[in-house]
Amino acid sequence: MNPRIFQVLEYNKIIDMLKNLAASSLGKGKIEALKPSIKLDEVIRWQQETDEAAAVLRLKGSVPLGGIFDIKQSIKRTTIGGVLNALECLDIASTIYGGKQIKYFIEDMEESDLPILRDLIEQIVPLNELERQIKSCIDDHGHVMDGASDKLRTIRSKIRTSEGRVRDKLDSLTKTKTKMLSDAIVTIRNNRYVLPVKQEYRGAIGGIVHDQSSSGATLFIEPQAVVDLNNQLQEARVQEKHEIERILRELSNRIAEDHVFLYQNVEALGQIDFMFARAKLGEQMHATTPKMNDQGIIKMKQARHPLISGEEVVANDVEIGRNYTAIVITGPNTGGKTVTLKMVGLCTLMAQSGLQIPALDGCEMAVFNDVFADIGDEQSIEQSLSTFSSHMTNIVKILDQVNRETLVLFDELGAGTDPQEGAALAMAILDEVVNKGARVIATTHYPELKAYGFNRDGVINASVEFDVETLRPTYRLLIGVPGRSNAFEISQRLGLNISIIEKAKNQIGTDSRSVENMIASLEAARRGADHDYEEAEQVLKEAEELKQELEKQWQQFEQKKETLYKKAEEKAEKAIIQAREEAELVVSELKRMQNQATLKEHEWIEARKMLDDAQPNLSKKKPKEKQPSQTKELQVGDEVRLLTLNQIGTILEKISDTEFQIQVGIMKVKVKRKDLEFVKREKPLVERPMATVKGSNYHVKPELDLRGERFEDALLELEKYVDDAILAGYSKVSIIHGKGTGALRTGVQNFAKNHSHITTYRFGTMSEGGNGVTILELR
Missing domain, CATH: 1.10.1420.10 (MutS, DNA mismatch repair protein; Chain A, domain 3)
Known part of the structure; x- marks a missing residue:
């Protein structure tokens, strides 16, 4: 590009x-x-x-x-x-x-x-280890700490001791030699402790002169009494420097590894x-991710120029590449034509750079091999080129490179020369670019180009709106509507005599008036469409709010329904418990009666009545229409729901096509088919290539997934799984616990640590799942 x-x-x-x-x-x-x-x-x-x-x-x-x-x-x-x-x-x-x-x-x-x-x-x-080693040697300010090595700690202790002795010695001199000192302080020159001595007392103090003041009145002297102490201090500092270099060298080698x-x-x-x-x-930028294509299609909804602040920018819809490949924008100066050009071009570059564009969701952007632009005043004094010449030089270069995979932006095409010649050139240049299949957006002042969009396939007119009432542009782009000059309306608003305006109108041709009237009609139609669109948007917004309110009420209804179901289930459970207790009494009475030699008819009738009375009195609601689960053919062993009790049971015997005996808890009851709903059927055992526990048809997988389980339930499941895996003869199994908070991982490893049949445990490798998996070795 x-x-x-x-x-x-x-x-x-x-x-x-x-x-x-x-x-x-x-x-x-x-x-x-x-x-x-x-x-x-x-x-x-x-x-x-x-x-x-x-x-x-x-x-x-x-x-x-x-x-x-x-x-x-x-x-x-x-x-x-x-x-x-x-x-x-x-x-x-x-x-x-x-x-x-x-x-x-x-x-x-x-x-x-x-x-x-x-x-x-x-x-x-x-x-972690490298980070720990560095942090244990260097503090947050970048200083090597005493604890970096035992030797460094010893050397720095020696330095502090030596510094203390030197200072004590010099402090005593400042007290006894106060008159000879410029100031009763201890200072440092050339990394050695010295005293500021007056020039006239140089011989009285004695020692090594390290520096003097700018006036020469003060000498910075290291008294002879502390020379040896300062030497010891310097030696310790040299040792400190060497030890720090050694520590940093070790860290550097460790980093290199x-x-x-x-x-x-x-x-x-x-x-x-x-x-x-x-x-x-x-x-x-309040931007959105565009859908990208390589077909030259750009469709931006309420797009904004990325470099103009949100308070000033005007959002516009721009579409090109599907029904038309060229847009010709007309309108007044400072109306926003150039901003629109730059917005499309800059958003294209941003999208091809992986950046979101400032527009609404649902935008499409194209990937172009090249984006060309001829925008702004290209006049060059150095090259002795006029504005027109500079523009044409740039346009010639563009025409040499343009093709189907390029986007071309022309600002004020053909400007800077005779209007008739400029308009003819502009149309010829647009024809050339359009014929080569490029996507092109051009702005112009020439009225001849207003008709260009009506006479060419793949070309559409557009304009920037101008408010005649306020005499200001609105910066809104109107696709499909060419711009009007608005000269007569503006002149009238500014106070020009109406007779002059009427004379001017009479001097323009019939065709021009027809075009202007057509444009005015299009603008009115566009404004009406925009008004209808805004009303539709408002209706849509209200519909969305209504939908959200209905969804909220539906959720409340569902919650209330669940609460009522729960209460009904609790009530049914209490009724069943009572029925079970009464049934136990019936069974006990039947056993007592069975032990007697003979049973009287009235005793059987009384026992049957007691059993009937034990049945819970629950309301029976029949479904409005049979579901597939109520028409499915039932078999012995199927799990079904008893609709009259809302309880799950298992079919023990098929008495007839319309009656079955089912087991519900401890009770066996005969039930009509219409009161049963199919739940599930146990699938027949299918042999798979995995381990089988000896003496059973229970299959054990080489891995156990505990993710999503509660901690206590997960450990119970793990214990049972390990027992089964040992019986199946596995030597190694994988326990998937995920990474999460680490609680389940710790629980699994504590279990493995204390289990007598687990020899070792470890985290999985990267290919096995990493820290989210623990591998157990079994014996």
């Missing part, structure tokens, strides 16, 4: 805005290198990245991307034997920590579909920062 277009459309300003939103120099580096892509699949991938990052911002509001630095140069120096300073080592530790933070942050968003981000965080290796992982982390973090900077820009 030609570099000149970035300057003409102010694409570089978008890049500057994007850089200000990056959290690290890693992201800024990627942003500086960002250029629009001409590959559709690459652009779609970039848009998906931005969309994922935007989804995270919508859910979480922000992301932890602090403390990340571009440490690539530091890593490279360690690999060639270089020694890093303390601050460079601290930056590496900070970047490791920052990488872990964003990794855990994304991992915790288990409910979100973020394939690209999850793939990136999988590349981040949490180098992990250089591959560090490079990998840095690359992933830079890409993540880059993605979120793009998403933040979209959020800032």
Whole structure:
């Protein structure tokens, strides 16, 4: 893509805005290198990245991307034997920590579909040991701590002792030699403690002169009494320096060992920062993700210029590439024609860079191989070119490169020369570009071009609206309506005599008046359509609110229904418990009667009456129409619902086509088919290539998935599974517990630690599921 277009459309300003939103120099580096892509699949991938990052911002509001630095140069120096300073080592530790933070942050968003981000965080290796080693040696201010080594602690203790002795000695001299000193203080020159001695007492103090004041009245002397002490202090400081260098060399070597992982982390973090900077820009602009195509179709709804503030910008609908490939925009100066051109061009570049565009949802943008623009005053004094010549020079270059995969933007096409010749040139240039299949948007003042859109296939007129009442442009784009000059209306509003205006009207041709009347009619029709659209929008909004209210009431109804069902079930349960108790009495009485030699008829009748009375008195509601589950053919062993009791039972015997005996709890009852509803049928056992517990038909899988289980239930299921796996002869099984809060993972490993038949346990490898899986070795 030609570099000149970035300057003409102010694409570089978008890049500057994007850089200000990056959290690290890693992201800024990627942003500086960002250029629009001409590959559709690459652009779609970039848009998906931005969309994922935007989804995270919508859910979480922000992301932890602090403390990340571009440490690539530091890593490279360690690999060639270089020694890093303390601050460079601290930056590496900070970047490791920052990488872990964003990794855990994304991992915790288990409910979100973020394939690209999850793939990136999988590349981040949490180098905990390296981070710990650096942090144990260097504090947050970049100083090597005493605890970095035992030797350094000893040396610094010696330094503090020596400094104390030197200061004590010099403090005593300041008290006894006060008259000889310019000031009773101890100071430092050349890293040695000295006293400020007056020039005339130089011999009285004695020692080494290290410096003097600018006036020469004061000498900074190291008294002979502290020379040895200062020497010891300097020696200790040299030892300190050597020990610090040794510690930093060890840390640098340790960093070099992990250089591959560090490079990998840095690359992933830079890409993540880059993605979120793009998403933040979209959020800032209230932008949306466009649907990308390679067919030259642009369809923007209520699109806004990205560089104009929300209070000033006017949103417009722009569509090109489906029913027409060229738009000719006419209208007054300062009406917004050039802004519209730049908006379409800049939004195209942004979309091809993976950026969202400031418009409503449902937009489509095309991927072009080139975007050309001839916009603004191109007059060049240095090249002795007039405005017209400069424009034509640029247009000639564009015409040499234009094709079906280009977008061309012409501002004031043909301007700067004789109107008739300029209009003819403009139409010829538009014909050339349209015939080559390019997408073109052009602005013009020439009235001849108003008819151009009516006489050419694939070309449509447009205009920027002008309010005659206020004498100001509204900046609204009207597709399909050519612009009017409005000269007579404006003149009349400004007070020009009506007789003069009438004479002027008589001097223009009939054709011109007809065109103006047609345009006025189109404008009126457009305003009416816009009014109808606004009314329809209002009706739609009210319908949406009504729909939401109905959904809310329906939810309340469903909740109330569930509450009533629950109460009915509790009532039915109490009735069944009572019925069971009474049935027990019936059974006991029957057993007593069975032991007698003979039974009298009235006793059987009384026992049958007791059993009938034990039946709970529940209301029976028949369904309005039979469901498929009520017409399905039933078999022995099927699980069914007894509709009169709303209880689940199992078919024991098929008495006839219309009557079955079923087991409900401890009761066996005869039930009519119309009162039964099919629930499920046990599937026949199918042999699979997996282990089978000896002596049974129970199959054991080589893995157990506990995700989503309650903690206590999960451990009970785990215990049973391990027993079955041991019986099946497995030597190794996988327990899937997920990452989550870590509670279930800890519970599984504590169980494994205390189980006598589990020899060892470990986390899964990356191919086995990583930290979300524990592998158990069985014996």
